[in-house]
Amino acid sequence: MAETAAKQEALSKTRLRLWLKLLKSVNGIEAEIRRNLRDQHGTTLPRFDVMSALARFPDGLKMSELSTFLKVSNGNVTGIVDKLTEDGLVLRVAVPGDRRAQVARLTPKGKAAFEELAANHETWIDELLEGWAAEDIAALSSRLDLVLKRQSQEESGNAK
Amino acid sequence: MAETAAKQEALSKTRLRLWLKLLKSVNGIEAEIRRNLRDQHGTTLPRFDVMSALARFPDGLKMSELSTFLKVSNGNVTGIVDKLTEDGLVLRVAVPGDRRAQVARLTPKGKAAFEELAANHETWIDELLEGWAAEDIAALSSRLDLVLKRQSQEESGNAK
């Protein structure tokens, strides 16, 4: 059919428009989170992300594990952990048996600071996604799984 | 009912998880686009965004219009337009009647370069959102409208 190609063409444009809208929405939410972190807590999203990762692993994470987990470069976490350490929120601990490696771990002060941040963070998200019911979320969530599945396939493909 | 608060609590956690998944998906797609732009075209997403905005306005945009449109700072577009200008893709044109202002406009070379980028871009997005049908898109799109509506309300609220 001659119609099929035209429909495909239209779908492609529709997807592009959706992507732009999705990007705009997510960036807007992210911008608000950054603003809140800065204005209400004097911190930044990357710092929050690092603290959040470390909070999940009370025994600490090696620098390389941290960068893999957060999907950022090694050099990146070096700088962020440096500053969190200066602020007394994170500690570098030597790994016994491997003098190359170090584990980053939240200090008690860092843990307390994170817990306060996390509670506020959840509230912000809740407000920003106000009006999204459980059914909406389930539907979108499964759609996103398609995207994430593709992404993890690519990673393993690139890792050859 | 005692049950209501618990349900609300659970919904809040569910929304947070959705947000994290959404962020991961969008960031993953964005990372792939950046990679493609870099590896296949030797350019970057911010440059593409500026060119894309200018392509929509053949008569050009004032620097301030450009930063408003892209929702980035004035200083930011200054730097990007500087480099695009060095590369001969963009031109700064004086605005008659206002010696403060300048209009940024794509050169013919810039327009040609953008059109090539844009075609590839659409293809990438199409592949990345493969499996999203028109109905899926419509559903998500209307949900995102809620988010965007809230965002635009906030803007006007902050602008007081």
Place this chain on the structure above:
DNA sequence: GCTTGAAATTTTAGGCTTGAAATAAATACG
């Protein structure tokens, strides 16, 4: 014509991010 305040833009200081180069330590192997 002056002065004052607003507007358009650039500059600056500081933080984030990356990919690639540099270090240093561990491991493999001949």
Place this chain on the structure above:
DNA sequence: CGTATTTATTTCAAGCCTAAAATTTCAAGC
């Protein structure tokens, strides 16, 4: 053992981004 490769991490150069300060020009009111 000694050399070579791999692994963990940091350093570096370059680009992106922001908020705030500085510059230049415009516009209004006296």
